[in-house]
Amino acid sequence: MNSYLRFVFIFVVLGEYCFAQDATSVFNSATANYNARQYKLAADGFAAFISSYPADARRVEATFRLAEAYRELQDYSHAGVCYKNVINEGLNNEYARQALFRVGEIPYLLGIYDQAKPLLIDYLTQLPQDPNLVFVLYYLGNIGLAQNSPAEAEYYFNLEIEFDNWLSTPPKGERRNESKLGLAMAKNRLGKFDEADSLYRELALDPSNPLVADAYGRWGLSQYDRHAFAEAASTLNAFLAKYPTSVLKTLAEETLAKCYIELNEYQRAIELVQRINPRTDSSRLLEVRLLFLTKRTDDGKRLLQQLDTTLGAKYRDKLEALKVNLAFDQNNYQEAIRIITTLGNVSYDSVNQRMNIGYYDNASLLGAEKLPQDSFLKLCQGLAVAYASTGDTARANATYAAMNLLARDGDPVLTEIVRRTSVALNSIIPNISVGGGSDATRFREAQERYNARDYASAITILTSLLQVNYSDYDNTMSIGYVPNTQSYNVSVSDNGKLSEDTFLNACQMLVLSNAYSGNGRRAEAAMAEMKRICDKIGSTWSQRLVSQTDSKLKRIPMSNGQQGASDSVASQDGNRDRIPNRGGSTSGSRGETMGSISGSQPPRQSDNSMRYDAQQQQTIAECQTLFKQKRYTEIDTKLNTLLLQNPSNVITAEAACLRAQALFALHRDKDAVVMGKLSLEKDPYGNFATDTLWITGMACIMSDETENAVPFFERLAKEFPQHKYIDGALYYLAVEDLENGDSQKANRRLLKIYHSYTKGTYWSHAAWQLAYSAYKRGDLEVADMYLRKLLSHPPNVVVVDRALFLKGQIAYEQKQWHVAQLAFAEVSRAVPDSPLSDWAVSAGKKAAGESKK
Numbered sequence: 132m133n134s135y136l137r138f139v140f141i142f143v144v145l146g147e148y149c150f151a152q153d154a155t156s157v158f159n160s161a162t163a164n165y166n167a168r169q170y171k172l173a174a175d176g177f178a179a180f181i182s183s184y185p186a187d188a189r190r191v192e193a194t195f196r197l198a199e200a201y202r203e204l205q206d207y208s209h210a211g212v213c214y215k216n217v218i219n220e221g222l223n224n225e226y227a228r229q230a231l232f233r234v235g236e237i238p239y240l241l242g243i244y245d246q247a248k249p250l251l252i253d254y255l256t257q258l259p260q261d262p263n264l265v266f267v268l269y270y271l272g273n274i275g276l277a278q279n280s281p282a283e284a285e286y287y288f289n290l291e292i293e294f295d296n297w298l299s300t301p302p303k304g305e306r307r308n309e310s311k312l313g314l315a316m317a318k319n320r321l322g323k324f325d326e327a328d329s330l331y332r333e334l335a336l337d338p339s340n341p342l343v344a345d346a347y348g349r350w351g352l353s354q355y356d357r358h359a360f361a362e363a364a365s366t367l368n369a370f371l372a373k374y375p376t377s378v379l380k381t382l383a384e385e386t387l388a389k390c391y392i393e394l395n396e397y398q399r400a401i402e403l404v405q406r407i408n409p410r411t412d413s414s415r416l417l418e419v420r421l422l423f424l425t426k427r428t429d430d431g432k433r434l435l436q437q438l439d440t441t442l443g444a445k446y447r448d449k450l451e452a453l454k455v456n457l458a459f460d461q462n463n464y465q466e467a468i469r470i471i472t473t474l475g476n477v478s479y480d481s482v483n484q485r486m487n488i489g490y491y492d493n494a495s496l497l498g499a500e501k502l503p504q505d506s507f508l509k510l511c512q513g514l515a516v517a518y519a520s521t522g523d524t525a526r527a528n529a530t531y532a533a534m535n536l537l538a539r540d541g542d543p544v545l546t547e548i549v550r551r552t553s554v555a556l557n558s559i560i561p562n563i564s565v566g567g568g569s570d571a572t573r574f575r576e577a578q579e580r581y582n583a584r585d586y587a588s589a590i591t592i593l594t595s596l597l598q599v600n601y602s603d604y605d606n607t608m609s610i611g612y613v614p615n616t617q618s619y620n621v622s623v624s625d626n627g628k629l630s631e632d633t634f635l636n637a638c639q640m641l642v643l644s645n646a647y648s649g650n651g652r653r654a655e656a657a658m659a660e661m662k663r664i665c666d667k668i669g670s671t672w673s674q675r676l677v678s679q680t681d682s683k684l685k686r687i688p689m690s691n692g693q694q695g696a697s698d699s700v701a702s703q704d705g706n707r708d709r710i711p712n713r714g715g716s717t718s719g720s721r722g723e724t725m726g727s728i729s730g731s732q733p734p735r736q737s738d739n740s741m742r743y744d745a746q747q748q749q750t751i752a753e754c755q756t757l758f759k760q761k762r763y764t765e766i767d768t769k770l771n772t773l774l775l776q777n778p779s780n781v782i783t784a785e786a787a788c789l790r791a792q793a794l795f796a797l798h799r800d801k802d803a804v805v806m807g808k809l810s811l812e813k814d815p816y817g818n819f820a821t822d823t824l825w826i827t828g829m830a831c832i833m834s835d836e837t838e839n840a841v842p843f844f845e846r847l848a849k850e851f852p853q854h855k856y857i858d859g860a861l862y863y864l865a866v867e868d869l870e871n872g873d874s875q876k877a878n879r880r881l882l883k884i885y886h887s888y889t890k891g892t893y894w895s896h897a898a899w900q901l902a903y904s905a906y907k908r909g910d911l912e913v914a915d916m917y918l919r920k921l922l923s924h925p926p927n928v929v930v931v932d933r934a935l936f937l938k939g940q941i942a943y944e945q946k947q948w949h950v951a952q953l954a955f956a957e958v959s960r961a962v963p964d965s966p967l968s969d970w971a972v973s974a975g976k977k978a979a980g981e982s983k984k
Contacts, residue, residue, distance in 0.1 A: 154184045174200040195226040207237045232263045244274045269306040272313045281320035288314035308342045319353040348379035364390040428460045447499040464517040471514045486529040491875040512552045519559040546582040586648040593641045608656035639680045766793040784814035788823040803830035821851045858884045858891035895927035932965035948982035
């Protein structure tokens with residue numbers, strides 16, 4: 132029996148030995164394959180090892196190696212699962228840190244930047260000294276460039292270069308040149324051209340730099356982007372001669388051809404384009420453009436017909452634009468009109484003689500790239516000319532009027548396109564004034580002068596047109612012009628008078644022209660007269676125009692020493708908590724606009740020697756408790772004392788953010804802005820950045836500096852789309868777009884809120900604005916659709932009275948008298964103190980009278 136037991140024991144031991152030998156053999160074989168870059172064989176081997184020997188001590192290492200093999204095979208989905216299995220074993224094992232890095236790297240490699248970014252920032256926060264930060268910071272910089280956030284890209288590329296200088300072990304230097312190149316690109320997009328050129332020159336002239344060719348090419352491309360065409364042509368020519376096999380060769384050749392076009396060297400451009408090999412869709416489009424420019428229309432037409440069947444979806448809009456050029460070359464105006472109206476989503480309101488252009492409101496068809504604004508405005512110019520050439524004066528004038536609105540307060544390039552359109556139209560229809568009548572023509576002339584920043588000429592025209600009288604003695608102004616009120620929203624009536632809304636636009640232009648030219652007293656007087664007129668008219672739109680004009684006026688420094696108009700000029704938006712584009716929190720409590728900073732948030736360490744001082748931490752914790760108790764004055768005092776102690780950057784950022792909230796609650800908005808900027812300066816991408824961006828933007832809004840709020844809300848919208856007040860940021864950006872005359876951009880933001888943030892605080896405001904915009908352009912059915920959705924939501928109290936009033940107005944215009952009466956009657960019941968109550972009662976009586984006829 133003892134011999135038998137001894138035999139069994141030996142058998143078991145030998146079996147375990149053989150089993151261990153088999154496991155080691157499988158593991159070593161997989162490792163050898165991995166080292167030999169036979170990643171498929173390595174993956175199969177590690178997978179077999181994990182399946183066959185789940186209790187082996189090397190299982191975690193094998194899982195990590197399997198993930199690495201999958202990553203090399205670009206099988207990112209399986210790699211991600213394996214990395215997460217390693218992390219689930221606990222962050223103490225030697226492979227967990229690398230796995231944690233890979234989990235963020237994989238979505239970056241896949242181009243899923245919104246997913247990669249928070250994972251990479253989390254790694255940066257948790258492991259601020261880990262060597263992998265060389266890659267993490269480089270990836271974050273590239274994400275900033277890809278997401279059109281050059282300031283963020285500049286920040287991370289600078290951090291990578293600083294960290295690389297500090298690092299003494301591998302992977303030191305592996306991303307230094309790439310980060311410098313990315314930093315140059317970011318600085319170029321930020322307008323820091325001298326700094327960008329210095330970096331490009333350093334990289335392009337260093338023969339030991341492995342990115343020398345890429346840097347040289349990017350240098351020329353950046354010069355073209357900033358319209359330094361002669362410099363770009365010189366740099367790109369040198370690049371192509373020195374690096375004829377570079378991966379940037381085709382892009383450089385196409386860009387060089389564009390430089391020649393801008394320099395009016397068409398023959399050189401076409402010779403270059405025809406030499407490009409292999410031919411690309413973009414180069415063939417460029418050739419068509421050049422053939423038309425050099426009057427080789429038949430050749431251009433043939434190539435255009437070929438592209439119409441072979442071109443990729445990305446370039447369809449550009450192809451349609453070239454078809455317009457061909458139509459004009461053949462004097463085929465009807466074809467040009469057909470293409471432009473289809474491409475630009477153009478519709479004509481014959482009742483109000485208005486042209487509605489929705490090109491940027493709609494998503495691209497089949498993913499085509501949208502045309503830049505100047506290119507699209509040139510198409511509109513072509514549309515106006517085509518209508519005029521076919522004798523359709525009304526549509527020509529309406530298109531011209533729409534172009535003026537698109538270019539209002541725009542850049543000089545857009546203004547020049549509008550000016551040339553006016554010249555072209557007057558040459559085609561010299562006996563018919565552009566705009567429909569003498570008053571409308573003078574208004575358009577004033578608008579053109581205003582857009583061109585020739586405010587003195589604009590004032591001269593408007594003073595005569597509006598019959599302005601001004602008294603220096605008591606600084607008062609009167610406007611004697613009587614607009615046409617018989618037809619809603621008609622630019623000019625049969626009797627030659629401006630419509631009411633066009634007249635009010637002229638009044639606004641008079642106010643702002645005086646302000647921009649530095650005459651503060653006359654701007655104030657014009658503002659007071661405009662407010663008097665709008666109060667008399669009493670429409671919601673006129674009151675909104677007063678508010679918009681007042682907001683713009685207060686941002687213009689004027690020569691009499693004032694920053695904007697005096698406070699004596701009243702604004703309709705007087706209630707800080709009631710009006711959505713001024714009050715922020717619809718609850719009426721400023722202290723609840725955002726919650727206090729969570730004490731559970733871990734601090735972000737951005738310096739290796741950074742340490743929290745226990746006393747400063749305790750002070751912040753006490754202030755968080757005081758915030759919940761709404762003891763804002765005590766918070767202000769405590770944190771002011773703390774900030775005077777020159778604390779570390781992270782503590783400064785946290786304290787300044789919390790103090791900004793307290794100051795905001797105390798209605799000390801300008802001080803809140805200062806604190807917000809301090810917080811962002813000390814830690815621009817830390818744990819408190821999102822809340823700081825929001826509260827700083829809101830403080831700008833409340834201090835009537837809405838333009839200053841834009842960069843904070845823009846950054847919040849671009850970089851932190853999951854923030855709880857993202858809908859608020861988008862809404863206030865849309866409001867600013869509307870104030871700047873960019874209704875298309877505003878509608879895109881509002882539609883995003885309407886479709887994506889139905890449970891957000893600002894959904895009701897966005898729905899109301901969309902409804903009102905639809906009403907303004909005469910699309911009553913769309914406006915009614917938005918209102919029905921809004922009133923069933925239920926709506927926010929801030930907009931419910933306006934929504935009901937507009938519902939009544941639409942019903943009245945559609946002669947639905949009973950519906951109109953009910954809607955007007957509901958205004959006062961929904962909001963007892965509504966400023967629209969008296970107007971609603973009056974309108975309800977009119978509807979009742981009409982129903983009895």
